Amino acid sequence: MRLTVFGATGGVGQEIVRQALTAGHKVTAVVRDPARLTVTGEGLEVFRADVRDPEAVRPAVTGRDAVLSGLGARNRGDAARGLATELTRGVLRAMDAEGARRLLVVSAAPVGPEPADSPFFDRALLGVVGRVLRDVYTDLTAMEAELAASATDWTSVRPPRLTNKPVTGRYRKVVGGSPRSGRMIGRADVAHAMLGMIDDRDTVRRGVGVAY
Numbered sequence: 001m002r003l004t005v006f007g008a009t010g011g012v013g014q015e016i017v018r019q020a021l022t023a024g025h026k027v028t029a030v031v032r033d034p035a036r037l038t039v040t041g042e043g044l045e046v047f048r049a050d051v052r053d054p055e056a057v058r059p060a061v062t063g064r065d066a067v068l069s070g071l072g073a074r075n076r077g078d079a080a081r082g083l084a085t086e087l088t089r090g091v092l093r094a095m096d097a098e099g100a101r102r103l104l105v106v107s108a109a110p111v112g113p114e115p116a117d118s119p120f121f122d123r124a125l126l127g128v129v130g131r132v133l134r135d136v137y138t139d140l141t142a143m144e145a146e147l148a149a150s151a152t153d154w155t156s157v158r159p160p161r162l163t164n165k166p167v168t169g170r171y172r173k174v175v176g177g178s179p180r181s182g183r184m185i186g187r188a189d190v191a192h193a194m195l196g197m198i199d200d201r202d203t204v205r206r207g208v209g210v211a212y
Contacts, residue, residue: 001065001198004028006051006091009036011162012106013070015191017044019167023195030060052086054093061095066102066198070191073139080135085142092150103152104194107140109160112207115180144207156207157194159185167192174209175202182211 003020007013008029014037020027021041028045031037037046049056051071061067071087088105095103147154158178165186172179173193193210197203 002026002028002063003198004030004047004060004064004067005070006030006057006067006087007070007072007106008039009033010070010072011164011187012190012194014039015167015188016068016070016194019188019191019195028060028064030057051090054090054097057090057094058098061091061100062098064100066104067091067095067100068194068198069103069105072106073136080139082139082142084139085146088143089146092146092152095152096150101151101153102198103147103150103154104197105143105147105154105156106190106194107144107156107158107207108137109158109178109182109209109211110137111140111144111156112158112178112209113176115174115178117180148205153204155194155197155200155203155205157190157197158207158209159190160211161185162187162190165189171210171212175206176208178209179211182209185211 003025005013005016008017009031017027017029017039021043026043028047030047030049034046034048047060073083144156160182161184163184163186167188171185171189
C-alpha cells in the first residue's frame with residue numbers, strides 16, 4: 001500500500017513509519033523538520049511541509065491508500081490552543097481537496113465512553129487524570145468532532161497511558177468503547193493496531209479503544 005504518515009517524528013508516528021516500511025509499504029512521512037525523523041528505509045519518502053497549510057500537503061495525500069496521523073499537542077499549552085484540532089483540520093482539508101478517503105488518527109481513551117463495568121478505582125483515576133489533562137482532552141474531543149463532520153472514512157484510535165514498550169501485537173481492542181481496566185499500551189502497539197485497522201471496515205467512522 002501507499003501510505004502517508006503525519007506526525008511522523010512523534011513517538012507513535014515514527015513507529016507507524018518503521019512498521020509500515022518493514023511490512024513492505026511505500027510511506028510518505030510528512031514532517032516540519034526532517035532531521036528529527038530517525039527512521040530510514042527503502043520505500044520512504046520524506047515530505048517537508050507545515051500541516052496547517054492544506055495546499056502545501058495536498059501532494060502528500062494524493063493517490064494514497066490511507067493516511068495515518070500521530071499528530072497531537074506536545075504539552076498542555078499547545079492543547080489549550082487547540083493544536084491537535086488545528087493540525088487535523090489541515091489534514092482533512094487536504095484530503096477533501098484530493099478525494100482521499102481513509103484516515104486513522106491517534107486520540108485518547110478518556111475521549112471515548114467509559115466501560116459500563118469499570119471498577120471504582122479506574123473511574124476515580126480517570127476523573128483525576130481528566131481534571132489534570134482537561135485541555136488535552138478538550139482539544140482531542142474537538143478534533144474528533146472535526147472527523148465526524150468530515151467526508152473521510154476515519155477511525156479514531158484511543159489509547160490510555162502510552163509507554164515505550166516494544167511491539168508485542170498482544171493487546172485488546174474495543175470498537176466503539178474502551179477495554180475494561182485498560183491503563184496503558186506501548187506506542188509501538190498503537191502503531192501496530194492502526195496499521196491493522198486500515199482495511200477493517202468495522203472501524204470506519206468509529207472510535208476504537210486499545211489497551212493491554
